[in-house]
Amino acid sequence: MAEIQKERKYWDEHIETMPREELEKLQLERLKETVKFAYENSPYYKRSFDAAGLKPEDIHELSDLSKFPFIDKKTERETQGVGSFLGELCCVPEEEVIFISSSSGSTGVPTISPFTKEDFDEFQNTESRWFWQVGMRPKDRYIHALNFSLYVGGPDVIGAQNLGALCIWGGTLPSERLLFVLKTYQPTIIWTSPSYAWYLGETAKKHGIDPKKDLSIRTIIVAGEMGGSIDTTRKAIEDLWGAKVYDFYGLSDIYGACAAMCDAKDGLHIAEDQIYVETVDIHTGKIIPNGEVGELVYTTLRKKARPMIRFRTGDIGRIDQTKCSCGRTHGRIHILGRKDDMFIVSAVNVFPSDIEAVIRGIDGITGEYLVRIYEKDLTCKYNVEVEKNSDNPESDEDLAARVSAAIKARVGVKPAKVVIHPDGALNTRSEHKSKRIIDERSLSYNI
Ligand SMILES: [Zn+2]
Secondary structure (H helix, E strand, C coil): CCCCCCCCCCCCHHHHCCCHHHHHHHHHHHHHHHHHHHHHHCHHHHHHHHHCCCCHHHCCCHHHHHHCCCECHHHHHHHCCCCCCCCCCCCCCHHHEEEEEECCCCCCCCCEEEEEHHHHHHHHHHHHHHHHHCCCCCCCEEEECCCCCCCCCHHHHHHHHHHCCEEECCCCCCHHHHHHHHHHHCCCEEEECHHHHHHHHHHHHHCCCCCCCCCCCCEEEECCCCHHHCHHHHHHHHHHHCCEEEEEECCCCCCCCCEEECCCCCCEEECCCCEEEEEECCCCCCECCCCCCEEEEEEECCCCCCCCCCEEEEEEEEEECCCCCCCCCCCEEEEEEECCCCEEECCEEECHHHHHHHHCCCCCEEEEEEEEEEEECCEEEEEEEEEECCCCCCCHHHHHHHHHHHHHHHHCCCCCEEEEEECCCCCCCCCCCCCCEEECCCCCCCC
16 A cells, blocks of 8 residues: 555556556556456456457557457356356456455346455555545545445445545435434545435435535545536535535446546546556447547456456446646546437437436526436437426426427437426435436337
């Protein structure tokens, strides 16, 4: 672990500000090691590379990776438990594995993610990097309000401890208990989901607690939903709490957080010393030049227990590898949404996150919303439902027209209908991940 110094700007200056050329050299070296290690130790990778007529020695430069086959969630599910408990993607004997996390299984059989001691320590050192990046220092009190049960984001709290912060393992406490902890112990930094950060702030106010005056939270880390990267949503949470909000991004298949915002708040720096990023066409899988929008594909460069080589994430976004104003040289990812959440209306790709960005920026409505996707005459349509503020004198017709026009301007295609509800009528406020998209389509759509 790096020596803890109070005043330095970066957690690991050498790695974080490495010139691009040097960083790519390091990536190539690590990529060669990873591909060789996977080929020699995982029955699945050996079989898959052999079938493609490829050997680890075929990697001469980073772009050679594009010849190698993809893996995805399905690969994880199909190889899990095959041959051994940890399955055919695993490259080490079980006795070298010290930790496994498990995905939520919300989209199928839960997948497990194994770590060796070395993997785990490196994972936590990367988390320390992100915490330091958002301003956490040893004098901070940090409350980790994420699920600890099986969830890969649970152990991220160790990264904060290693940094020297005072850590409170909050987990998923009921809101009233959590508010008691916030009031009594006065932590300065919290990590939770964006919808819960909003819910908690509103709940505090209902209990006569002003999040800005009665609590000491000055930084909120959010992850697990798109909100932290939607400017209007982030701003709304910042205003509610009087705190800075930073978005983190993780994958149960890799790390609790693989990428994090810096003060520039222009995308999330991804740990390029740990992960090699490719962008591919969602239909053909062909490489798209860096900077353009496509599906993000990750290859881990250090993980030994289960290296992920060309893992299709299902996340649509782009990577910006220009140097950031914060001085870090690692690329920044901009996620538009999940491939599964995207829908197509009149040949326009619509992301629910874009709709949210509009809704959260409109005056006279609460910011709660529901998107209903359905078919009519074999065509995909969508309705948007919002809540009118109780003190808004505007007619429902005028408000609906205003919301519709704002969505059209950002998304490119207007909703078939905007439904106006009274304040509090939409049942979307939730302690957990909010369900805001209802897909009523019966046809299957290939995108
Ligand atoms: Zn930056």
